[in-house]
Amino acid sequence: MKQNISESELEVMKVLWKIEKATSSQIVDLLKDKSDWKPKTIQTLxxxxxxxDIVSVDKSNKKSYIYSPNISEEEYKNSASKSFLEKLYSGSINKMVLSFIKDKKLSKGEIEELKDMLRDE
Incomplete structure (x- = not known):
């Protein structure tokens, strides 16, 4: 993924990933309960x-354009995870896990679960 997605844009993407295709008014309707954004703000997002180029637009219907995601949620998560690891842990998942263990951010149960997952792989 070439472009970063802001937290606000991510909320729009979550809607599109959930329903696959939507008009801007459908996106506004789904986001109005979750945020205090004005419709114009959502349209800007x-x-x-x-x-x-993260979302494509079908302009064949002149009354309402149809928006759809160009990347899947899974692709986004993979890219965001890699970016996070690179920024904070020089790309090393080992350093990240060690950091979580040292800072006691993982419980003993979570550590055992992680060990089990690693054994199964």
């Missing part, structure tokens, strides 16, 4: 995502 959609426009940004289109300009980043």
């Amino acid at each position: 959609i426009t940004r995502l289109v300009s980043k």
